[in-house]
Amino acid sequence: MNPVFDKTGSLHKTLAYEILSGFYPAGSKLPSERDLSEKYRISRNTVRLTLEELEAAGAIRRRPRSGAVVTADAPAILRAAPAAQAELSAALILPPDQISNPVVQAIFTVFCKYCSEKVRISVVFIDQLASEDFRSLRADMAILFAVPEAAVRRRLAQRIGRLVLLNATAGDCDYIAPDNRLAGRLIAEHLLECGHRSIGGVTFDDRDPGSDFRQRLDGCAEVFDAAGAALHLTRISALKFSDARFRRKLVEPMVKAGHSALIGGCDAIAAELCAAVFAAGKRVPADVSIAGFDDQFYTQFMLPALTTVKYPAEAIGIHLAAVTDELLAGRDGHIRKLVPPILVKRASILNLPHRTEGEEE
Template identity: 30%
Template sequence: MADVARAAGVSSATVSYVLSGKRAVAPETRTAVEAAIAELGFVVNTAARSLRTGRSSLVALIVPDIANPFFAQLTATLQEELRGLGLHVVVCDTRARREEERALLAEAVQQRFAGVVITPFRLLPKDLGVLTDAGIPAVVSADVPFGAVDQVAPDARAATRQALELVTAARRRRIAMIAGPRDATGGDPRLELLRALARQYGTALPGDLVVRGEHTREAGAEGFAELMDRRYRPDAVFCANDVIAVGALDKAHELGIDIPGEVALVGHDDAAFASLVRPRLTTIRYPAEEVGRAAARLLRERLDGRTAHRTVRVKAEFVARASV
């Protein structure tokens, strides 16, 4: 850095500001520094920086299923938002296992990560204590409150209400749901929200019309088959996410059940494939890009010294397509 500073005719501190982006630098000064960096072939030694600061330039993004397009988009957005801060995202897939979630938190502490962004599936709020004790900021993306931590959470009430309005306007009264597993962190808030709002539309979500499973395509197919085997079949099925809904579509085709003629189908998240399947999937859009931007903003504020915990709510939107 001293060599770059001499070549550019500036101080070493100015070179540091150009590299870190933490302070504004005049455009002509930035150009001179960047030209000197290119001429000298200077490369930042991130290992040395980590030794000096006691923290790496890495941020862990911990998700339950990287194959889910929602998390792929979240990864891309978070990476783009943090790159300008000199931070790099390491993606960790837990496969929705609590032991893996806890192991990855421990690894983040051991490697002195700059921060952690996590979508917990079976993790408990107390498990985040290892990060707090190590002074590593964390941002949780979850539907339910997760204790004294920065959090990004959905506001899906209005969108769920719109979905119910469309379903009940089509005179569907036996509403079912393929929900997540019972031992998921915080239960299944999407199920509870649907159940609470359904009563306002003169219908209910009885226990025999709720089936549970993992957030997978296979669980969606199994859950739909189970619902169709009921003595009184549902005429509308809500799904905890779009991956489950695609599994339900698979099984409907296999069983010769017309969607939406016989059964309306509603997903959640609006993954990239939701508009590609046939029929195109009606869903509740929870925008991964906005979630990623909000998580990056919270992490940046925490790294800049904010101490009070914040929760950012991201508004979900109802997307009407052809499956209702």
């Protein structure tokens, strides 16, 4: 059961759900203000206000130096809290090939966990939008994943009240997206720390300046340019990259050119780069270091385990649930938020020997 709480905000939603699910049963202590602040990356003041509101509702009891304790009446109080709006319809709109994307699954698992039971969720594929059945599509909110085309967004905006883009940024709608430019900077800074100065990058050809692929490699380029290092970027079509012979022909000149590291625009590209390096008779990371983006589930099991940047799917799902809370409460719910990603250091990047100034590489 999804709890409905009269105060909005992701921390409210999280604590209410955990109390109702029995994770924090009656009589148990909640984490300290500091621990909650660090866990959810929010300010101590926000935590304090949330706890004050829970206490005012009778869901917790606070004592100096003893912390917050869940009351016996907390489950009944949280279940009985009214919502300002009876129902909200939300349509998830995405290309058909994205339905199996682990990132999409992770975001919506968290979203469904924390959103109100009064949110009605439907899934609509982009291809269906042109059909007769879906031309009359109406929803209070459209959640877009991998829908970069501005023309599609404009058509949707004519019949849907609120558009929220999840995996990229755009000037014409709200978004909750990973800070992809920061993700690129994190990878680039780590490579520089490990002594890499000549790097190759491979990503899918994407002309949208707000796309995740574009911003990740732009972030890398900013750091390398500032450090006087070289990033040699290759943009390719997804169709060409699916050809193993093409991948090998792509990687071989990069290795021969002396690139000590290769960056894939996502983990899938990075994994294929690893395979192509091995097929070329080279080793990762002894001959070529590899890095990716997203921290897909398989990256920790690769040989070697892939250095990557974790996609903040859980945080995005929680923020998305908070937007629906705002709309249910009758507020505008507008949001334009970049969620910071986390660098995951593993074995696929080699720490090169330190070179003194002027020494040849």
